[in-house]
Amino acid sequence: MAIAAVTDVIPLALQPRFIFLLVATMVVGGAVAIMGFLKSYDKRAYPVLVAVLLITVILVVIYYLNTR
Secondary structure, X not given: OHHHHHOOOOOHHHOOHHHHHHHHHHHHHHHHHHHHHHHOOOXXXXXXXXXXXXXXXXXXXXXXXXXX
């Protein structure tokens, strides 16, 4: 269901809000996983990784507000 939401197989106008929240959770979770993977290589990367997470969250919020 989440893959159908991401690929617009199901139009966003027809989707319940919990599907969007599921997709947003997967996107933010993926960003956190990538952050953890990169942080294991360079301990000084913390500020950059936090910025990546914030940008991801901001983009998800902007996308949500544009599809309401």
